[in-house]
Amino acid sequence: MRYPFLAGAAVVIATAALAACGSSADGGGQEAAGSRPSATASPSAGPPAAGSAVTGPSSGPSAARPSGDPAGTPKAPAGEITPATGSFSEKQREYLTDRVPVGMDPAAVLQTGQETCDRLRYLVKADRDIAVGAIVTGEVADAEPAVAHLCPQHQDLVKEAALGYADGTYTGARLRPGRYRAPSPTAHCTWQVTGAGGTVLASGSSGTGRPVSVTVAGSARTLTSTGCYAWLPEGDKS
Numbered sequence: 001m002r003y004p005f006l007a008g009a010a011v012v013i014a015t016a017a018l019a020a021c022g023s024s025a026d027g028g029g030q031e032a033a034g035s036r037p038s039a040t041a042s043p044s045a046g047p048p049a050a051g052s053a054v055t056g057p058s059s060g061p062s063a064a065r066p067s068g069d070p071a072g073t074p075k076a077p078a079g080e081i082t083p084a085t086g087s088f089s090e091k092q093r094e095y096l097t098d099r100v101p102v103g104m105d106p107a108a109v110l111q112t113g114q115e116t117c118d119r120l121r122y123l124v125k126a127d128r129d130i131a132v133g134a135i136v137t138g139e140v141a142d143a144e145p146a147v148a149h150l151c152p153q154h155q156d157l158v159k160e161a162a163l164g165y166a167d168g169t170y171t172g173a174r175l176r177p178g179r180y181r182a183p184s185p186t187a188h189c190t191w192q193v194t195g196a197g198g199t200v201l202a203s204g205s206s207g208t209g210r211p212v213s214v215t216v217a218g219s220a221r222t223l224t225s226t227g228c229y230a231w232l233p234e235g236d237k238s
Contacts, residue, residue: 073101095149117151129183133230135161165231169224177218180231188227
């Protein structure tokens, strides 16, 4: 399913900017232009915590491998991560550590991180909620390591996304009491919060695609969401 969260005028602006953009630099590393994030680019979503159960989207913006890097692929030792020409900055080298499969050009892996930074930079200019929601759902994949080493100015986006929820079912320690908003749900958005014994604490639906909110009480045991795309925290995001 293609979600509408990245659709509309804001994404037209972002897409046009990405198409026209070449490589750029900021602070600890270079950024390279990338295409608009796709809902099929990564199946990942909000990061689960220990003791939680999550069905639907799994793992969060802290995915540890470059796209297309199978689990268990041997990684090049840090001392062998060198570009064909020039040199890597300290921050770039930190990003590449344990991320470059043996035999792969490290510049290609770095390019992936640079493209992630570029996507965030243009999306946040269009609409901050678009950028945060894209991290929550994994439409911008591997955001956490890229931001940590290549574009730390976006740390606030990753921090907020870590407290959000993509569509799915969440239980246990993953539930954080508070108020959440879905800035751009689909026309088939439904949600339900249940407590002990399956008691319904809150539920609703939205057939308009307009923003909706839900409160997760301290007594909540399960949050289930379908078609709402991403729930972002309201109020205190610490």
